[in-house]
Amino acid sequence: MSLVEISNLNAWYGDKHVLKNINLEIPRNIIFAIMGPSGCGKSTLLRAMNRLLELNPNAKVSGQVKIDGIDVYSDKIDITWVRRQFGMVFQIPNPFPHLSIYDNVAIGPRMNGLVKNKSELDQLVKWALEKAYLWDEVKNDLKKPASMLSGGQQQRLCIARALALKPKIILMDEPTANLDPVAASKIEELMLELKEDYTIVIVTHNPQQAARVSDYVAFLYMGELIEVGETSQVFTRPVHKLTERYVVGKIG
Ligand SMILES: Nc1ncnc2c1ncn2[C@@H]1O[C@H](COP(=O)(O)OP(=O)(O)O)[C@@H](O)[C@H]1O
Numbered sequence: 001m002s003l004v005e006i007s008n009l010n011a012w013y014g015d016k017h018v019l020k021n022i023n024l025e026i027p028r029n030i031i032f033a034i035m036g037p038s039g040c041g042k043s044t045l046l047r048a049m050n051r052l053l054e055l056n057p058n059a060k061v062s063g064q065v066k067i068d069g070i071d072v073y074s075d076k077i078d079i080t081w082v083r084r085q086f087g088m089v090f091q092i093p094n095p096f097p098h099l100s101i102y103d104n105v106a107i108g109p110r111m112n113g114l115v116k117n118k119s120e121l122d123q124l125v126k127w128a129l130e131k132a133y134l135w136d137e138v139k140n141d142l143k144k145p146a147s148m149l150s151g152g153q154q155q156r157l158c159i160a161r162a163l164a165l166k167p168k169i170i171l172m173d174e175p176t177a178n179l180d181p182v183a184a185s186k187i188e189e190l191m192l193e194l195k196e197d198y199t200i201v202i203v204t205h206n207p208q209q210a211a212r213v214s215d216y217v218a219f220l221y222m223g224e225l226i227e228v229g230e231t232s233q234v235f236t237r238p239v240h241k242l243t244e245r246y247v248v249g250k251i252g
Pocket residue numbers: 013016018036037038039040041042043044045056058
């Protein structure tokens with residue numbers, strides 16, 4: 001069974017139909033890219049997966065999203081459980097700027113009762129910062145505010161914060177769009193490392209980035225899923241003319 005199975009997913013903002021009958025399966029321990037031009041519905045698709053979309057009162061969703069076989073839209077489901085399955089990293093790094101580096105990672109596990117005592121929490125924070133390739137750079141500054149970090153470091157802190165909650169899958173919405181090339185390539189390296197233990201979905205409007213990092217890729221265009229498959233296949237032998245035009249840079 002794939003980790004995530006999306007079927008007949010539709011989404012609207014008011015009357016505007018922005019996701020049109022999406023069917024998609026996301027296998028485990030891979031990097032799955034969702035690519036497409038700006039405005040095609042990529043962020044909406046991510047937010048439909050972890051039910052962040054319903055925070056917008058204008059948004060409406062129909063269809064199914066299953067994680068490990070469990071429908072996140074079922075009436076019986078606990079919404080906090082759903083959100084915990086998905087770690088989320090946004091386009092603009094959004095650590096809590098006034099909280100310390102340590103507390104940015106610790107706050108989630110503390111609030112969710114994932115640790116029994118301070119030493120377990122210390123261990124978890126260290127583990128998450130190591131996993132996010134940040135520990136060595138911050139281990140002597142754990143009490144300093146997150147706002148002192150560079151953009152790339154802040155994004156890795158956000159990844160550590162997500163990891164500390166032990167999600168099944170990490171959703172990254174254009175995680176490098178606001179970073180310089182060096183910081184961006186660090187995040188890409190980190191993603192390749194993380195896929196040993198996690199499944200990562202990255203949204204990108206940049207087909208080169210999808211080609212560099214992903215194992216599977218889906219091409220979304222005007223709310224429709226045009227093509228999905230192994231990245232090597234989609235980039236070398238796209239089935240659809242639209243995909244071909246997109247990957248060579250003729251769209252978007
Ligand atoms: N909060 C919103 N209210 C109304 N329309 C929205 C909202 N967010 C996005 N849209 C529209 O939905 C479509 C898909 O947006 P989005 O999922 O953000 O695309 P992408 O992430 O691919 O750029 C776009 O046409 C966008 O203008």
